[in-house]
Amino acid sequence: MRGLGKTRRKVRVGLWAAAFGAVALAAALPAQAAPGAAGGPGEARGPAQEHQGSAHGHHGAHWALKKTGTDARFRGLAAVGRSTAWVAGTKGTVLRTADGGANWRDVSPPGASNVEFRDIEAYDAHRAVALSIGEGEASRIYRTADGGKTWTESFRNADPKAFYDCMTFFDRRHGLAMSDPVDGKYRILSTVDGGRSWKVLPNKGMPAAQEGEASFAASGQCLVSSGPRDVWLATGGAAHARVLHSADRGLTWSAAEAPVPAGDPARGVFALAFRERGHAGRAVEGLAVGGDYRPDQASPDAAALSRDGGRTWTTAAHPPPAYRSGVVWLPGTRATALAVGPTGTDVTTDGGRSWRTVDTGSYDTVDCAGPGGRGCWAAGEKGRVARLETDGTR
Template sequence: MSWGLCAAALTAALAAPADAVPPDRHRQGERPVWTLTDTGTDARFRGLAAVDRRTAWVAGTRGTVLRTTDGGHRWRDVSPVGAVREGLEFRDIEAFDSRHAVALAIGEGEASRVLRTDDGGVTWTESFRNTDARAFYDCLAFFDRRHGLAMSDPVDGKYRILSTDDGGRNWRVLPSAGMPEARDGEASFAAGGQCLVASGPGDVWLATGGAATARVLHSADRGLSWSAAESSIPAGDPARGVFALAFRDRRHGIAVGGDYRAGLPSPDSAAVTGDGGRSWRGSSVPPAGYRSGVAWLPHDRSGALAVGPTGTDLSRDGGRTWHTVDRGSFDTVACTPDGGCWAAGETGRVARTEAWNLR
């Protein structure tokens, strides 16, 4: 049932009709929030690694990986040859700079893999291939250039965590003794590479859905021991729960999600925490619908963006209230310390903006 939740989400997302998504549009006099770039592909990009205002990586369907080093004016196809041939589904990518990146492909059994490049995508090395048919990996997160984690939906009743201490060259499964028991039907969503996020040298959070309630799990020791807290975002269905997390430090975080099925309402689709995820309270004015990506604006203690198939929402008060600023479809979003923000999604859509445009 754990990997079944992710498989269902994958199938439904790829089958969603394009005309169900509103086109980009703005009220008269409004300036556009996002500037779309020409990626030259119709792949769906749920993996996004924003390095700075000029450098970003995206990863998506059919084994596609692209990289830009000039702010999106030109995208270079750096897709791993084997991934393209096998049609792997990339759902997360983490990049340290313009040359070093780690990408996660999802799926049942051996479809879940980790690949790494040290030369800007000219060559890739497979550093992990899942051989357990019960595992289904969803997300990656790195604390620094060396230490990182990957997570799988529950196996034997607990989330499975992979760890690396050499930048993704080698991985090992962490002991499960410190992981709470998963609830019936609980799993995570490989929707935008933000179901597992890290902040600082040791804190990491994991988002869940599908069970009676949506939870956020937290570890302060790089995945060895975990605590769990219920969020205010509705679950109770395999299509509902927390889809994405963002932490600006080890205490202040935002969770977004809802129901990914097109046309269904997603009330209470955002929540905030000020105590590191021990407790969550719902946004008083949530985003306009289901959201699969969220990011804090750089050098801003209260600004944040949330994205989903029906638009982009902006919060200027730390996630307590949101308002829609763009109607275009995106699956994931990221901002960089030098003031750049990037978003990626279906039909090759990748866009960027300057954070100051949103203040």
């Protein structure tokens, strides 16, 4: 989105235990002061908060910061597992760890220092696809198959009216990327060969965009998929925030209003998370978070949930206290998810109906791989990357 750019409370937390399913943990994690004046996504902020979670003898689950050696802002994050993760961000920076964050290798694509990476998707420690954002040729897609030793630029946007925000993959071959509306409709880019080549899909099945509608390249989660064919797109900036759904890999779409703050270019749904529950005919559960990214504006009702694959949405009864830019279901849990933003991390253990703040460190995006939160990572400003850990684990 082109226009993209304090809470102080004490929190008694035993709910981090839910992040590890059957592992019973009880922790008292005191909140710290949120970072100073915060701008919109892509803008500079105050000094990064160095909350380590496990400091001062605290016990339980916590974010443990990992030194990355850079001040890049990471809005692109791909969790492969507990040991392996990729991050992508400002100044064309891409880093990869294969040892749980103890060491990070700079695998930035050569000649890309002038681009802004906002999304990265990775299959393993070797194969990854990264998306840079911006008007015209600033929107590009890069692909590596050797852990970032070499990269191929597989797409460069030639349409000055297009601005790509996010991408998602259904499997190792099939994926989509999306642009803000061009000529009144969202534009969808498709790959069937793991990101080696891309083509623009026809827009006949895409509903018309609202006036001023666009998406937020804030966390790589404005376009998400679940299963082999279903994909969802989050919108904002218009009179109503919406979630668009396709069940045929982006050929046809339906739209549903989401009850989160809207009616301003700074407001809308910033991130989505979906997952399947049950067997054939199963429910597809969805979470939406967002709000108003401006730090001087309140974000009431900044989270919503769906139990029917995004056809209808309900406002969270107890939403996060402020704008949130990233959200993820914890694999292997029944109803637990995490949401992150500049002023903190929130956890839900009831499928998104109620959220509780468990950390006040600044993060822009969150991703999990592996059961029970064992491979959960978060990333954000000033080179901040953290892994979810319990005392005694490394």
